[in-house]
Amino acid sequence: MQYIYQQVLQRLLEHLSQAQRASLQLLVQRLIVSAGGIERVRGMRLLFVFDASRSSTHALACLRAAQLSIAARSPGTFQLRIVTAWQAGMSATTRANLDGSFSALFLYDDPRIELLVFDDQQPLPFDSRRLPSLDQQQAERQEWLLCGHVLDDPRATVNFASHGYLHLAELAYLASYWEGGVDAVISADTLSDRKRFLAWSRRALRQARLLGARPLHACASTLLQGLSGLRRCYLDQLHGRLQGQAQEMDPSRPALRFVTIDDLVSDRDSPGERLDGFLGYRVDDQVFSSPRTGMANPMLLAHLQGLRAEFLCSSSYVEGMEDHLCQVRSLEPRNRLPATLPAAARERWQRDSWKQWRAEASAFALKHYGLSDTQLVCLVFSPFVAQGRRLELFLNRCHPGMLVALPYLHKALRGEPAPEPVAQWLVDISGLSLTHLRTLYRREAVAEGLLLGLQCRGADLRHLQVHASTQGLARVEQPGAR
Template sequence: MSTLHDQAMTHIYQQVLQRLLECLTQGQRASLQLLIQRMLVAAGGIERIGDFKVMLAHGGGKDSSFALAFLRAAQLSIAARAPATFELRVVTARHVGMSTAVIENIERGYSALVLHDDLRVELLVLDDGGLQHFDALKPLSPRQQQVERFDTLVAGHLTAGQVRPMFCNRFYLALAELYRQGMGWEGGVDALINADPMPERKRYLAWGRRMMREAGLSSARPAHSHPGALLQGLGQLRRIYLNEVLGLPAEPLRQVPGPRRIPRFIDIADLLQDSQQGQSVLLLEFLRFRYDELALGFSQSACANPLLMAHLAGLRAQWVQGQDYALGIAEHLQQVKAQLRRKPVPAALQALAMETWQDRERHGQRRRLADDFALQGYNLNEEQLACLLFAPFVDRGRNLERFVQARHPGMQAALPYLHKALKGVPSPQPMVQWLEEISGLPLSTLQMLYQRESEAATGGRSLLARARDSDPGRLRH
């Protein structure tokens, strides 16, 4: 039975390879041959390829999907001409901002490439601080949701709702943790596949090194030849971030067994250029990849859900600036357009994304969808989002009166009691309950924020401000 099963699976894999090759352009087929050669050289020859294992971080977007498809084509091509082929480990960092559409794209791609039942392939996901086997039907763990909720609220109050500090710092550090755990999980890997374009990769490496220096950490070894040292340093940076920015105790790093060998990077970005430039319609169809019309042209939720980021811009305009919600959306779209011009996103797709959002008559529908996402993902309602945009608790409640006057004028007489509660002075329970309900945070955290300086008040000295200023994805005018 085992022999019959193996023969059947071999036939299925041959069909997958044939379908993949039919989807590739002539230039992409040439790139595939270069990738095969690159893998064989890295493994030390075809006689050693069966003991060679590589790891790819899959973000759920178009570029990650292309990279995975090319690696699968290389894996199956080698298997068709040699006794063995390389093993493939695919890892994904799950987070609240990763929409259902992204998860479904990942799962459809895995199914199209017949990865689930292949013993040469490992599909893993980072959730609740640890790696586990990927399951598209399994929801994000409650603990992971709680951690991200707390991070989002605290960073949001410290920055008055700046979306990138709220969402992206955690994502960058989680991505480093994904690599650190992924390369050491169950014996480790021989190589880390890098599919990011060189300029983008340099920006992220520069961010990591700068933040490590700012935190008093350093790594003299080059990241390309010693990725483990950099990832270990970023793991230490995460501990410092949790302690300094969020006020949480610095827990020790999750212990990861040492890898059986020191992995190195294999760069394949140059082999994917045709795919990134919109030359892969057939391949996208084969992978059953679907663009999310609400994702503003981004095929993966790198830091946060694009819908929620746009929603926060609209809420800021309406509640903080006293303008129209739609005006905040329009200003946010202008920033997104500038970002998309820096990315290999086809012009037609950019236009479609903008058209979806520029229909003012549908803003109410978009707003309800965003409210639903915030409630389901972060357990936050619109009033709690508006609260953090005012940042009423930091700097000893400097903006508390403004917030109350603008959003809750009936509570103005209670301001002295609110300040007392935030200072730690015993106060009426209804005052405490109101503070917790309006913010979504426990009183102890609000009291911590009351004693903290806002990011603006630090004059750029805080770790949070330095992370924001060196953010590789931040748009600079």
């Protein structure tokens, strides 16, 4: 096996950029110092949260090179625990990138590597052949639907960025405690990204009244536990549940450190195409708008914007999608992607008909979430909140034949006796249970507070601003592009 690992290291070094190869020895030294010396590096456990983005994939390759380099010159090397999301909404390209990168780096059969996913908060070894469980799919589906229905803001249905950050933070928190825990968390984010993330974390935790006395930057455990509690608070508010008690930090647990490596693994002067080829990494042309969308599927969010234009804004699906594409183009200068990648993605969007795009998005929503376009249109209208404020408008535009049953629909939503077919129609048209629908009916649409604050930030954690376009469609932009 040692010979195989040497071959993997040699091939990996051949595909790293000149700057990355030059920085490898510095990366090795930083990890050895973090362990407390070369004699202690064998017992060190490092945690790396893999978000499937291109930068994260390149950072993982450099970490693997450092691990194998240490092993080639000393009796042992560090243990690397890699945790990644495994969600129903991930694109086929993202799934292939995960499996291809892990295979190229020979991670599957190395006892020094732990590949973890959390399915419904249960730790499982990563297996590209295993789909998310039904419970996990149902939880994702409910979260997505409830966000669209509860939040009275167009940004809630065209953005899911903060959700992704909270999800990855919870995965990191769970993985940091699993089976003996870890000694440090590896961060490949740039300094500016880390500062923005910490500022956003403090603000969100303060808003949720979860900010403790211990500074977030002082200990990784404090930050990860706080964000895990924030996600529970977010889900409790989303489902209309009473907020549970925040977990107290274990004072006997040693502090968990961050080890930053961004200055040693990032090479902005190199296109990185050779390394992409070695790892089998392909940029998904449906999610090219941000390097942070590896675990999300913006194709569905763009599809929702097209449906919003067609059914709610008296416009057309094509105009909604074109508006979305304009938003994506406006964000390109600060996405830090190679210039050829957005151009290639735009070519595909222009080459394929919007009809084909719509069919692909509809098929994906149906396959992975069990949601039809009829249910997504219902999501766009959010007709059930605030005592069914938009229910009549929804029926007028989409289901005029049900107008005669409007009084019975209100009765069913209030929990009063109503014909069974009426109640079943509500479940079928929304994709939600009658219990969820009655909870929505009793709630007011959320126009401020924690839920809206979390959902109305872009992938770079800046506020999304909404302006009315000339077509009457709610247009989302991220200001402050650098």
